[in-house]
Amino acid sequence: MQHDTGRKRILVTSALPYANGDIHLGHLLEAVQTDIFVRYNKLRGHDVIYVCADDTHGTPVELSALRQGISPEELVETARKNHIRDYSGYDISFDIFYTTNSEENRHYAELIYENLLKKDLVVEKEINQYYCENDKRFLPDRFIIGTCPRCKSEKQYGDVCEVCGVTYNPTELIEPKCGLCSKPPVLRSTKNIYVELAKRESFLREYIGKPGVLQDDMKNFVKSWIDDGLKEWCISRDGPYFGFRIPGTENKYFYVWMDAPIGYLSSTDRWCKDNGGDVMDYWEKGSPAEIVHFIGKDIVYFHALFWPVMLDSSDFAVPSSIKIHGFLNIQGEKMSKSRGTFILAKEYLEKVNHPQASEFLRFYYGSKLSLTSADLDLNKDELMSRVNTTLINNIGNLHHRAMIFCERYFENELPAVAWDKEIALQIEAAASEISAWYEASEFKLVVEKVHSLGSVGNKYFQDNKPWELMKTDKMAAASVIVTCVNLIKALAVFLKPIVPKISASVEKQLSASFGWDDYRFNLSGCKTGTVEKLVAPLESAHLDELFTAQTVAACADQKDKKERDQDGLIDISAFTAVDLRVGTVLTAKNVEKSSKLLCLSVDFGSEKRQIVAGIAQSYKGDDLIGQQVVAVFNLKPAALFGLVSEGMLLAAKDKSGVLTLVGPKATVSLGAKVA
DSSP: OOOOOSOOEEEEEEOOOBSSSOOBHHHHHHHHHHHHHHHHHHHTTOEEEEEEEEBOOSHHHHHHHHHHTSOHHHHHHHHHHHHHHHHHTTTOOOSEEEESSSHHHHHHHHHHHHHHHHTTOEEEEEEEEEEETTTTEEOOGGGEEEEOTTTOOSSEESSBOTTTOOBOOGGGSEEEEETTTOOOOEEEEEEEEEEOGGGGHHHHHHHHHSTTTBOHHHHHHHHHHHHTOOOOEEOEEESSOSSOBOTTOSSEEEOHHHHTTHHHHHHHHHHHHHHTOOTHHHHBTTOSOEEEEEEEGGGHHIIIIIHHHHHHTTTBOOOSEEEEEOOEEETTEEOOTTTTOOOBHHHHHHHSOOTTHHHHHHHHHHHHOOSSOOOEEEOHHHHHHHIIIIIIIIIIHHHHHHHHHHHHHHTTBOOSOOOOHHHHHHHHHHHHHHHHHHHTTOHHHHHHHHHHHHHHHHHHHHHHOHHHHHHHOHHHHHHHHHHHHHHHHHHHHHHTTTOHHHHHHHHHHTTOOOOGGGGSOOOOSOBOOOOOOSOOOOOHHHHTTTSOHHHHHHHHHHHHHHHHHHHSOOOHHHHHTSOEEEEEEEEEEEOTTOSSOEEEEEEOSSOEEEEEESOTTTOOHHHHTTOEEEEETTOOOEEETTEEEOOEEOEEEOTTOOEEEOOOSSOOOTTOBOO
16 A cells, blocks of 8 residues: 655644633543644654644633632633643643634634625624523523423533534523523523525535545534535624624624634644744645644534635635544443543543553553544543553563563674564555554554554564574574564554654664654664663552542443333333434445445435434345335434444344334325324
């Protein structure tokens, strides 16, 4: 597999953390994912800058500052220092970590707004908005709490459901309450400023359809939002509001989601000013530079729809790629303060009593990360298993055996002999695979390949028995050790983006600083340095303070409760909570690499949805087209084989395992509810 060796210019970003709390392990998942990608590309010699900033504006910051008796500016500056501290504890290699509360951000927010006006994309509308009579203020979306109108999940915000991902207007929320005082708000008339996204529909369809912009499991998800009709996007908020006042208004401010993504642009500008660069080398429309965003699946709507329209309407470059990851769970459960599963980044470092704690978490994340929006789980037993299996017993073992042998028999100097050409060729072939996986953000495949190469090295060392060869053929024993040390060097190169400190230990021992091409075998007749263990085992005692018995038990109890609830009888309320609707199958195709799954497009009248169903062994795709089916309509979307499934078909299974889809006997209207 050949890759372009030309030097690229790449701008890489992580989503901006909100300046109203410390960094938690969910933030860190994304930061590590981005950092691995950045470090790999820098290792290849590309011109890469990694920018991030604190997202500072909005009512939550203002109110938090009031409660603490400080100014919002003081609060966000303290948050920024804390965030930099937390990220640095895990070697996140930002080139700049800036703030959206900057003059650069104000400049670009006003510039983009001016261009939206010029392109006739801005309209002012008088609307009814929730107002809290107790707190004497209009309520922003995030200060309205209620029940999702689609999936009926409780305690959701006024703009987006974090359970099913649907977006809506605050007035669509069921039983809304003020997020400050919990009292029901009232509707009052006010004017707001909107961007008419529908006018840029053709641009957005073309943009998200370009190869590489969105991963497969999210492309249809975003397309469905366009198919449903693009809503006008409100970009203003009534004062009091911590943020930038909109030019030409008296008491209107840019909504935080207007100026937050602009932080990518303004942070690049600040970095360029400080380093003699030109911001337009990255952001000018038509620039050959790549812009790569890493974000969570909860903010896809803003990054895939709003942000590209803002940029393109101002003749800035749009992102080349938006890489989307899932949420982080702890011990199989959502992060929760009440259950003790909400873990801060600083807390992990304080409680995991191991000098390589940060490297182990980086490795664990890397071993699970691929380009999918599926959720990831941080599990105590799995963390120990993955670290000890690969870093300790595999790579660490090979490193220690080979280096101790070199110290004992060759006085820490590699003999000037040839290495095993077959092993060298295996590394050469693996480098192409690993490079492709790094570029595709399939880091778990990188780790799996490195583990297999470590196993090759350990088997090679054991099979050739250099300790016995020393008695009969010292040159042959020397060749074995030269081969193993070169293999260790290659593994350190391959792992350098994921565990930079562990790789740095190998660099120190070999008096080198590895670039990507140093994976090639080239060590012979050189010093190897003092032998130190590359990694120390991770034991349960190291993690006990973090994963307390109470936390583990709480997660287990939650799981048991779910299982008991599934086994017991239900009442009518449980049945009515399941939204069953009739739809017609438009298309049905086999899922690649799966013998059981079909990917269906189902029309429910109000919208079309993608459903992945395990019915391929009972139905052929072509036979289903035009057939009416019943589906669970309010099921949380899930990723299967890289595809997002937005519902579940009902089917009956006989004793032989054959499935029969459930559907109406006579044709009924699309979207009809099953009652």
